[in-house]
Amino acid sequence: MKILVADDSRVMRQIVIRTLRQAGYDDHDIVEAEDGADALAKVSSEKPDLVLSDWNMPNMTGMECLQALRSSGSAVPFGFVTSEGSPEMREKAADAGALFLIAKPFTEDTFKEHLDGVIA
Amino acid sequence: MSFGDTGERRRASDGPLLISGLIDEETVRSIAQEAWSALVGECEFLVPQPGELPADPVSAWVEVVGPWTGAVVLTCGRSTAEQLSRELLKEHAPSVLDDEDIEDGLGELANVVGGNVKAVLPGPSVLGLPEVGTAPQARADTVRADLLWRGQSLTISVQGSAGALTDPHENHENEVPL
Numbered sequence: 001m002k003i004l005v006a007d008d009s010r011v012m013r014q015i016v017i018r019t020l021r022q023a024g025y026d027d028h029d030i031v032e033a034e035d036g037a038d039a040l041a042k043v044s045s046e047k048p049d050l051v052l053s054d055w056n057m058p059n060m061t062g063m064e065c066l067q068a069l070r071s072s073g074s075a076v077p078f079g080f081v082t083s084e085g086s087p088e089m090r091e092k093a094a095d096a097g098a099l100f101l102i103a104k105p106f107t108e109d110t111f112k113e114h115l116d117g118v119i120a
Numbered sequence: 121m122s123f124g125d126t127g128e129r130r131r132a133s134d135g136p137l138l139i140s141g142l143i144d145e146e147t148v149r150s151i152a153q154e155a156w157s158a159l160v161g162e163c164e165f166l167v168p169q170p171g172e173l174p175a176d177p178v179s180a181w182v183e184v185v186g187p188w189t190g191a192v193v194l195t196c197g198r199s200t201a202e203q204l205s206r207e208l209l210k211e212h213a214p215s216v217l218d219d220e221d222i223e224d225g226l227g228e229l230a231n232v233v234g235g236n237v238k239a240v241l242p243g244p245s246v247l248g249l250p251e252v253g254t255a256p257q258a259r260a261d262t263v264r265a266d267l268l269w270r271g272q273s274l275t276i277s278v279q280g281s282a283g284a285l286t287d288p289h290e291n292h293e294n295e296v297p298l
């Protein structure tokens with residue numbers, strides 16, 4: 001399985017990748033994207049099985065990326081990993097077609113809770 | 121055309137929301153502690169105790185724009201910021217951290233704390249991207265948590281863009297509105 005991790009912070013991308021490993025998802029290919037536009041391009045070129053994306057990013061937000069993916073007909077499973085976890089944001093994420101929203105700070109248990117069943 | 125608006129409602133809600141009525145120091149510390157435990161390390165504690173910031177402080181902040189508008193600012197010494205970024209990166213930390221890594225790490229901590237502070241403030245509001253540098257000037261409308269991490273001073277202030285202190289010596293020409 002290939003997982004695309006999109007965050008404009010290199011430090012946060014490393015934390016997400018480490019937490020995936022700690023949660024037991026350690027035998028998957030990881031691809032990194034540094035903003036929404038990069039993520040959109042890499043969904044096309046890398047064909048990931050899952051996208052884990054920050055919301056607030058320069059160039060193109062995670063939400064804009066998700067909307068562009070769905071508009072282009074892509075049904076790639078997509079989840080947000082973001083510092084904002086209000087009910088309003090969760091509703092917006094679900095309405096746009098996201099499977100889940102993991103709020104920062106997160107733990108390996110939070111990842112397991114949302115990703116079990118999504119990651120084979 | 122007249123809307124028959126007496127202006128009474130406007131006057132009643134004219135005053136800006138003050139942060140001191142929306143969040144307290146202990147809530148700020150608690151939000152920061154949760155971020156530290158999850159991201160820096162399970163046994164990393166923020167002790168509520170004022171300390172002295174070193175002469176070379178660095179700040180990272182995110183802006184919140186909504187019913188309450190202001191910034192959530194994390195300030196510590198350069199060396200503390202470097203140690204924090206090293207802990208965030210753990211085994212991926214290079215032997216020598218460059219400025220970009222340090223700013224990225226501190227900015228991401230400010231982003232996580234800011235996002236969770238925003239969640240307890242009245243909405244809807246928008247969170248900005250993290251910025252790093254010299255902190256925006258603190259105003260009268262500020263709630264500040266003075267903390268120690270591994271004995272090193274660190275402050276987190278939630279500072280509104282309203283309620284500026286009147287200082288006749290302040291150079292307003294360089295002021296950037298939040």
